[in-house]
Amino acid sequence: MLAAAVLLLAAGSTAAASSLHHDLRVRLDPETRRLVASDRLRLRCPCPGTFALLPRLAITQLTIDGVDVPPARTDGQVQLPPLPGPAHTIRVRYRGRLDPPPLDRVPEGPTMSRTGTFLAAAAWYPTFADLPFTYTLRVDVPASQRAVTAGRLEAEAEGGGRWQARYVSDGPAEDLTLVAGPWAMQDRQLGPVRLRTWLHPEIADLATAYLDKLAFFLDLYSAWIGPYPYSAFHVVSVPFPAGLGFPAMTVLGTSVLRLPFIRDTSLGHEVLHAWWGNGIAVDEREGNWAEALTTFMADYTFVEWQGPDAARELRRRWLGDLTLLAPARDVPLAAFRARGHTAEQVVGYHKGALVFLMLRDRIGAEAFTEGLRRFAAAHRFRRAGWSNLRTAFEAASGQQLSAFFAQWVQRPGAPRLRLEAARTDGRRLRFVLTQERPPWSLEVPVLVETTGAPLHQSIRLSDERTIVTIAVREPPRALEIDPDARVLRRLARDEVPPALRHVTLDPSTRALVLGDTGDDREAARLVVGSLLESPPSEHSTDTGLPPGPLVIAGTTATVSRLLAAAGLDPAPAEVSGRGSGRAWATWHPDGSPLVIVTGDDAAALRALARPLPHVAAASWVVFAGARVLARGSWPVAAHPLRAVFSPPSSGARPAPAGAPRRTRERSARSGAVNRHDLETRMASRSACAEASAASRSATLAIASPRCRAILRRSRRTARPRASR
Numbered sequence: 001m002l003a004a005a006v007l008l009l010a011a012g013s014t015a016a017a018s019s020l021h022h023d024l025r026v027r028l029d030p031e032t033r034r035l036v037a038s039d040r041l042r043l044r045c046p047c048p049g050t051f052a053l054l055p056r057l058a059i060t061q062l063t064i065d066g067v068d069v070p071p072a073r074t075d076g077q078v079q080l081p082p083l084p085g086p087a088h089t090i091r092v093r094y095r096g097r098l099d100p101p102p103l104d105r106v107p108e109g110p111t112m113s114r115t116g117t118f119l120a121a122a123a124w125y126p127t128f129a130d131l132p133f134t135y136t137l138r139v140d141v142p143a144s145q146r147a148v149t150a151g152r153l154e155a156e157a158e159g160g161g162r163w164q165a166r167y168v169s170d171g172p173a174e175d176l177t178l179v180a181g182p183w184a185m186q187d188r189q190l191g192p193v194r195l196r197t198w199l200h201p202e203i204a205d206l207a208t209a210y211l212d213k214l215a216f217f218l219d220l221y222s223a224w225i226g227p228y229p230y231s232a233f234h235v236v237s238v239p240f241p242a243g244l245g246f247p248a249m250t251v252l253g254t255s256v257l258r259l260p261f262i263r264d265t266s267l268g269h270e271v272l273h274a275w276w277g278n279g280i281a282v283d284e285r286e287g288n289w290a291e292a293l294t295t296f297m298a299d300y301t302f303v304e305w306q307g308p309d310a311a312r313e314l315r316r317r318w319l320g321d322l323t324l325l326a327p328a329r330d331v332p333l334a335a336f337r338a339r340g341h342t343a344e345q346v347v348g349y350h351k352g353a354l355v356f357l358m359l360r361d362r363i364g365a366e367a368f369t370e371g372l373r374r375f376a377a378a379h380r381f382r383r384a385g386w387s388n389l390r391t392a393f394e395a396a397s398g399q400q401l402s403a404f405f406a407q408w409v410q411r412p413g414a415p416r417l418r419l420e421a422a423r424t425d426g427r428r429l430r431f432v433l434t435q436e437r438p439p440w441s442l443e444v445p446v447l448v449e450t451t452g453a454p455l456h457q458s459i460r461l462s463d464e465r466t467i468v469t470i471a472v473r474e475p476p477r478a479l480e481i482d483p484d485a486r487v488l489r490r491l492a493r494d495e496v497p498p499a500l501r502h503v504t505l506d507p508s509t510r511a512l513v514l515g516d517t518g519d520d521r522e523a524a525r526l527v528v529g530s531l532l533e534s535p536p537s538e539h540s541t542d543t544g545l546p547p548g549p550l551v552i553a554g555t556t557a558t559v560s561r562l563l564a565a566a567g568l569d570p571a572p573a574e575v576s577g578r579g580s581g582r583a584w585a586t587w588h589p590d591g592s593p594l595v596i597v598t599g600d601d602a603a604a605l606r607a608l609a610r611p612l613p614h615v616a617a618a619s620w621v622v623f624a625g626a627r628v629l630a631r632g633s634w635p636v637a638a639h640p641l642r643a644v645f646s647p648p649s650s651g652a653r654p655a656p657a658g659a660p661r662r663t664r665e666r667s668a669r670s671g672a673v674n675r676h677d678l679e680t681r682m683a684s685r686s687a688c689a690e691a692s693a694a695s696r697s698a699t700l701a702i703a704s705p706r707c708r709a710i711l712r713r714s715r716r717t718a719r720p721r722a723s724r
């Protein structure tokens with residue numbers, strides 16, 4: 001989850017010889033929303049010619065080396081006269097009145113109110129572009145409030161109805177974020193690290209649970225990677241729905257903090273960014289590796305702890321998303337900078353996490369951990385890229401990994417495997433594996449089920465066509481290629497059960513909004529907007545079903561009429577006639593994702609807008625009002641990388657009950673391969689719930705669509721800095 005963040009870096013990583021220290025004093029009066037500040041800047045040159053300060057903040061005094069200078073401002077930039085000589089001291093006094101924060105989204109600029117002050121990244125202090133700095137910040141707020149930055153709290157005092165504190169940066173930073181609120185603070189010392197929660201009174205009872213989880217994650221990752229890079233970690237509540245990550249600090253809305261998965265999964269992700277993305281910054285020239293590694297070691301690892309079934313379901317889900325990605329969006333990992341939309345998350349987070357899984361499978365868990373530790377120690381408070389990771393893992397494993405990293409980081413797309421001509425005579429198994437040109441170099445696990453113990457093998461592929469022969473002791477019953485979904489690859493369409501989230505993978509998704517009244521259609525529009533990241537183009541029903549990814553939303557009766565008229569299947573039994581609202585995913589006749597959302601009336605539709613994005617991992621959901629009554633995933637329709645053999649002695653094997661005619665016919669051929677056996681693997685409900693929790697933690701679904709849009713914008717302007 002991230003956001004405009006403070007980023008600690010090696011000093012001098014930009015603007016070679018320049019350096020900057022802020023000695024900042026800030027007084028906040030939330031009652032009147034007034035900020036009064038003074039900043040004494042010590043600047044070592046070559047010196048920049050301008051700094052940024054929000055136009056709404058009036059400069060009351062500007063002095064350079066003790067001499068008053070009239071401030072010259074254009075478009076938020078303050079011009080400085082030429083500054084010859086090696087070092088200068090600039091003093092800026094400024095003040096202004098800020099807006100109150102919106103309550104439904106992350107504010108775009110600095111805001112202040114009795115319920116919270118949020119000063120993040122947008123020139124609320126004299127800001128020199130691309131010049132990392134150290135700082136001392138003295139902040140002064142009413143005694144009923146507290147204020148926090150990512151820095152180290154060095155001193156605090158209360159008196160005269162005010163609370164004052166001094167924060168000092170742990171190292172050079174690129175941004176400074178200051179948050180204040182009427183909080184209750186609780187803290188705990190964990191070795192050298194101070195853990196703090198700053199929570200609004202109405203959620204103050206969550207402090208212990210958050211401190212427990214913080215301690216757990218810090219212990220986990222310190223033991224795994226090496227020392228935590230900062231002196232503190234803060235969990236901070238704000239009155240608007242946010243999920244933002246900063247070095248040593250996560251800023252979350254009060255409503256968000258109440259969600260249990262936030263502290264169970266998202267918090268771990270944010271804590272891990274202290275190492276990946278903040279403690280070691282991303283070298284943008286090589287792409288953002290930090291989200292991939294953080295997703296692998298946090299979100300994926302937490303699901304792995306649930307057991308192998310849950311982890312396999314998550315991998316299959318990620319591979320399914322990758323499969324549905326338009327080829328143009330399936331970019332190399334090296335091209336990923338920050339998550340703007342779901343397609344970028346599929347590559348930067350999930351595909352990247354699968355690359356780390358394959359690396360661990362290849363070099364072993366021990367060498368993998370050793371590589372992480374070497375990488376962390378070598379690049380602390382510096383920038384690093386994929387090539388530095390490769391060097392660390394090569395040193396740890398003694399293996400040459402340049403081909404592995406070149407293929408998975410630099411190359412777009414993913415391999416697609418095909419199983420052909422699988423045959424057995426009872427003692428040997430022969431099959432052909434093909435892939436598209438140019439072939440990928442792959443290590444593919446193979447499972448042979450026999451009348452005795454199962455046989456596990458690994459096959460190395462580097463050609464378009466590989467003929468494989470395996471000797472077996474007992475007659476084989478079935479063969480499955482990559483049964484555990486451990487190879488990063490595109491699946492066959494039949495292997496991907498339709499899910500609600502699939503319509504979010506393509507920004508060109510269209511919408512049909514149905515209802516008898518304007519109010520019905522407005523409610524349907526609201527639901528569509530909650531599910532999609534960008535406003536869809538709406539189509540009229542007069543011209544038939546528009547092609548491509550599509551959401552149909554409306555009242556139950558009007559949607560039923562449309563489905564019948566368009567020759568589409570009616571609502572499936574799992575949702576039909578249940579609850580007051582329902583959503584299900586299926587395929588459009590042209591093969592694109594299709595999601596249908598119905599509500600019994602406008603109110604029932606409106607109730608779906610909030611919960612729907614949180615259950616988008618499911619294939620179908622039934623709601624009573626805004627409450628989820630039931631949900632599930634459709635079974636996998638086919639396993640094209642699985643072949644089932646009929647016993648040669650007995651000839652045909654009966655097809656499973658209810659299997660389509662085609663399956664029965666194929667199975668009837670003795671010794672032939674049933675490439676479309678309908679054995680289904682229904683995701684267990686718990687795995688499904690876990691996967692959706694992981695998805696929520698990783699998608700910022702906790703923020704409103706508008707908030708997501710703002711974050712996208714802020715990421716475009718800010719440089720990519722780790723975190724989600």
Ligand SMILES: [Zn+2]
Nearest residue numbers: 001291723724
């Ligand atoms: Zn992240």
